[in-house]
Amino acid sequence: MVLADLGRKIRNAIGKLGQATIINEDELNAMLKEVCMALIEADVHIRLVKQLQDNVRKAMNFEEMTGGVNKRRVIQRAVFNELLKLVDPHVEEFKPKKGKPNVIMFVGLQGSGKTTTCTKMAYYYQRKGWKTCLICADTFRAGAFDQLKQNATKARIPFYGSYSEIDPVKIAYEGVEKFKKEGFEIVIVDTSGRHKQEASLFEEMLQVSNAVQPDNVVFVMDASIGQACEAQAKAFSQTVDVGSVIITKLDSHAKGGGALSAVAVTKSPVIFIGTGEHIDDFEIFKPKSFVQKLLGMGDxxxxxxxxxxxxxxxxxxxxxxxxxxxxxxxxxxxxxxxxxxxxxxxxxxxxxxxxxx
Structure with a gap:
């Protein structure tokens, strides 16, 4: 399970309340201290951890609770609600429409698994009966088109790119127009990986966005970079209108909390998570289900x-x-x-x- 270590520590902290003879403010503070330490170790931003701690304390009023109230359950529900706020910005996610072209543009840092994730999404919708395709507008990284071509061929997904053209804006525009005419419903545009300090690449990203007019911009976020996710997410969302987030490598890294806390910066919903290298290792992200699994509540x-x-x-x-x-x-x-x-x-x-x- 993703972030298994974090989930285990939070469950253990809440579980100790059941062993306490009397659940009072001291027991609550001890539990919150363990939960907060677990979140900080998972690289969740300290500001968000403090906010969670304060909100749980506000939700618990021991003086007003009657004798028959299950305090442990009330505390668990308060922690659940605050963790849910952490991963759910309460923004309606983009839903593609059948029978029309839905242009989805991928952006993110180099090495975040963007090209692989493009193929995973195309394959996911293909299995659901959508007509999907891929466009490689990454002319910055050597071998980017070869990688997308190989992935797309293996998954039997139509693709577009060029070995000779160096203008990503032209490739993206021509690819989108081509697939629109051919009646494709999910048109995914893979762009160059970039860093917030590379102003020219950010300008290029904006130009590609203006050329293809995407219906949804997906920010691919690597869970392994920890709290650096927040600054990067902010830079991307200030340049293009990020509508969705996909978190990759959550299966292999304990510091995935940094990626989860970056959701608060983009104010965009997480739509999928990558849980492995294979094309099938791709899951729909449902905030409620995610937190339930984190707390061992089942799904x-x-x-x-x-x-x-x-x-x-x-x-x-x-x-x-x-x-x-x-x-x-x-x-x-x-x-x-x-x-x-x-x-x-x-x-x-x-x-x-x-x-x-």
Missing amino acids: IEGLVDMVKDIGIEDSVELANRLKHGQFTLRDMYEQFQNIMKMGPLSQIMVRLERLLN
């Missing part, structure tokens, strides 16, 4: 979504046949096909474990 909603992906909810006819003891080899084959759509069996088991733990 029923995620489990329902997983069932929907398999297609079990549509198998009313199959359920009726099973009731009457009728199950053919054809039925077995169809169920195996549904499961294989979700990827290798080992990955399905990992996803199931994340949802239940």
